[in-house]
Structures are given as structure tokens and as C-alpha cells.
Amino acid sequence: MSTSVYHLRSGWTAKAPQIALVLITIIWGGSFITVQYGLNFSSPVLFVGLRFAAAAIAVSLISLQHLRGMTLKEVWAGAVIGAVIAIGYATQTVGLQSISSSESAFLTALYVPLVPLLLWLLFGKKPQVMTWVGVLLAFVGLVFLTGNGWGAIQLNFGQILTLLGSFAIALEIIFISHFAEQVNVRRVTVLQLFFASLFCFLVAPWLGESRLPVSHWHLAGILVALGIASACIQLVMNWAQRRVDPSQAAIIYAGEPIWAGLFGRLAGERLPALALLGGLMVVLGVIVSEWKPQFLRKIKKEKLG
Template identity: 30%
Template sequence: MNKKYIADFTLLFVAFVWGTTFVVVQNAISFLQPHTFNAVRFFMAALLLSVWLVVFRRDEIKAINKKLLLSGMAIGFWLFIGYACQTIGLVYTTSSKAGFITGLSVVLVPLLSFFILKIKPGIYAIIGVSIATVGLYLLTMCGTAILNIGDLLVFFCAIGFAMQIIYTGKYSSQYPSLSLTIIQISFVAILSSVCAFLFEDWQKAIQPEILFQREVVIALMVTSFLATAFAFLVQTYFQKYTSATHTALIFATEPVFAALTAFLFAGERMSVGGIIGSIFILLGMIFAEFPSKRKKAAENTIQEKAV
């Protein structure tokens, strides 16, 4: 089978895994508090990837230096903001709404790139942002008088993920991917642990009757190994066989999977306005990543060289 098709299918599976985690995490944080859950999750993922590094990519260890550490920590900081706000937000909002609001990170990337990297957004990015903004209003405000605090937290989560994507793009070409990933994931684990120690009852994480609850075990297995360690490795390896825009469009299916799993396993229902808003957000994500002819030609050239 063509490597491009294998890459597309595998990245689609990653989007599916990410989409399904909203429900399982929401179930788990009723037993284990958000920062504590994230601390355990990311420590497990970092440990798994570290074993992979030592066993299969030992030569990358020699390349670790101060600049690599600082770069990984910068990416990890925004990843921490993303997951912290998302996990806490799930305490107050639904999985389906959280999925679509998180998906706004795809739309926010070109907008934030303009302010941070001075990269002017194209017409499609501007259209995408406009459509997604209307969708966000419909999704979060229909049937309610004020914005839900969980919706607001998940929106900050989308900003965190967008910043993480921007800084990953900035540093990923400069350093080995696996080492950079381990550092950022480890930094998320450290920051989550500090917050758990300061603001939560972190001792629940070492209580067997809580840690081995069925919902907690399932959530940790899915998020640590599949949604974090596996997903990051897969994205790093397979993205060289497809364009960045194509990858972003595949990942735009994540909120759809989130809404479907929330409907099937959590019994969540959206209002008509919420459904229309979700569709607008999805369309906005697609428009935001739709390339100009010049950009498409450049990405195709890079893809052909990679293959």
C-alpha cells in the first residue's frame, strides 16, 4: 500500500483516539482531580518514550543540550496550558462542546502566527476564523444566558494547543523529534505535579482504591499510551509522507469523533443551534487550512523530497 495512504489512515486513527479521550477523561476526573490525572498521564507517557529512546534511539541522547532543553520546555509550557485548561474545563462543560472548541486551535494557528511570527494569514485563514467565530458563538451561547466557565477554559486550551503547534513548528526542524517530544511531555508532567501538589488532593493518586478504579485505569491507558506516547510518535514519523495542510485537515475530524463518542457513550445531546455552531467550527477549520496555489505547490515539493 502507498505510504501516503498508510499515513492518512494512521493519522486519522490518531484523530479518532484524541476525539474519544474527552469522554474517558471526563469519567476519570470524577475520581482523580485534573492536575493529578495529567501528572500521572504524562509521567507514564514520558517513561514509555524514554524507554524507546534508550533502547532504539540511544544516539539521540548525545544530542541533548541546554538549547534543546529550553526549546522543549517552551513547547511543553503551552502543551501544559492546553491540557490543564481542557481537563479542568471538562468538569464544567460537555465532551462534545469541548471537542469542537478545542478544534479551534487549527483556526487560531494562522491568526497567532501573524502576531508572533509576523506571518500574514491568507484569505482562506481569515474566512476560516470568521466562520469559526460565528460557530463558537452558536455552540456556546445557544440556550444559555452567559458563557459557561468550562467553555471559556476549553477556549484557553485551544489557544495553548495553537501556541504549542506554532513553537513545535519553530523548533522541530532544529532538534531530534523524539528527544524534543520527551522533554516537552516530561515538562508537562512536572508542571502538572506542581499544580496538583499546590491546589489538589494529590495523595489520591497513590490510593489504590482510586487509582485502580475502572474509569481511571481505562482513561490512563488510553491517554498515556495511545493519545500521548503513540500519537506523538506516529505524527512525527508519518507526517513526512503527507503535507502539513493535509494533516491539519485530517485532525479537523477530532471534534466530530468527540461528538459521536459523547452521543453514543455519554448520552449527550446538542441543541439545534449547537449542532449548527459545530458545523460552522468544522467548516472554519477546513477553510483556515485550505492552501493557496503557491503554498500548495511548495508543500507538494517538500512532500516529494521527503518520500
């Protein structure tokens, strides 16, 4: 093998986690419009339960050799992550009944600047200056995106639920990183998908959703596709976040609402110009919140020194 080919192959191998995250970000962006279409055939929480049941089956089939030796800690990790996944995706899916897939994606992207804030509240890790700048940009973007004026910031029901979902997804990212070095990733991925599905099925009757909508072939196809997509997303996130710097991963994830907006536009959605500006500010806030300028690093080193 020539030296140039060896270096090229080595370079691709080193970049494989980042490339994988970009690919699942595209898949994730396309899932919003797919879920919105699927709601024509199902109630929202049962839809999420079926989606993650399909994902759990898909991951289990390709992870059978990894499922032996499951520990109580892995069951606990799967239950905790599964609970926030269920909350995040259920609220997001209910919200999609009253807002566009593009708007939902931009609102969901707020989970990125929320991650360092929640790390601060839960674990005492103080956010850097750029996190606060990113949060400010994301908040201004939220005002524009939701069509509010500065005089009275009001959110409709779908927007409120989607924002709640972004908090839950931020917790998902935190818990995945927290448990990543302590557990078997494959086993926990299966468990978190299983628990997410189980929690949705348990909660659905309390919300008046009691019948499984399995009679339409369109729904079956959507669930299989989303199940496989969800399985890929969870597996790749759990694998890649052990190899990719969290800041770099967050910047890659920032592309998700852009892809969702593109797919939504292809499907006929048209956000107002002000809402588009707001969406772009949310994405900018996401990127800025994870940006660590060189001068800030020097200041930090001087303080530590």
C-alpha cells in the same frame, strides 16, 4: 514483484503519514469522553500530570536508543512545548468538569484557525484571505455552540478554560513545527511529555490538589490507556508533520471533534440542534481556514511576478 503490487505498496508508503494522522485523530477524539470518565476518580491537574507521566514512560521505553546525546536546545524545545501542552490539557480537563466531552472537542478544534493568526502575531506571517473567512465561520459556530444569542455573548467557566486551552494547543502545533527540523524528534517527544507532567505536578498544590489519587484500579487503567494514546499522538504528530503539508494536516485534525461527538453520542451525550449546527460550523471554519483556492494562488503569483 509485479508492477501493480509495487505501485500499490509505494502508494500506501507515500500515504502512510496521512493515514497515521487520521488514526491518531480518531484516538484523540475518543480521549475526551475517556478523560471525563477519569475525572470521577481524580482531581483534574493531577490527572493530567499522571497522564503525561505515563506517556513519558511509554515513549522512553521505546526510545531508549535515541536518548543519548541530548542537547541543551532539545531540552529547551521540550520545556517550551511541554509548558504549552500542560496549559492546554490542564485547562481542557478542568473545563470537562462542567461541559460535555462533545462541546469540549468542538471548542478545542478552534486551535486550527488560531494557528495562522498566532503565526502572524509571533512571526509576522500574514494570514491568507481564507483564514479570515474560516475564523469568521468558527466564531459564528462558537456563538451557536455555547448557546449564546447575538445580544450578549457570554461564556461559562468551563467554556472559557477550554478556549484558553485551544490557544495553548495552537502554540503547541507552532512550536512543534518550529523545532522539528532543528532537533531529534524522539528525544524532544520524551522531554515535552516529561516537562508537561512535571509542570502539572508543580502547579497542582497551588490549586489545592495535593494527594495523588492512585487507589482505584479504574483510574490506573484509564491512565495507562491515555498514557499510551498520548505517547502515540505526540510521536505521530512530531513524525508526520515533517512529511505532511500543514494545511493537509489541519484538515485531517478537523475530524477530531466529529469523532469526539460520535463517541460522546454513543456514551449518551445529546447536544441541542443549535449546538450541533455550531459545532459543524466550527469544523467548516477549520477546513476553510486552510483552504487555498486556485484563483488566490494565481493572484499571489501575479503579485510576486
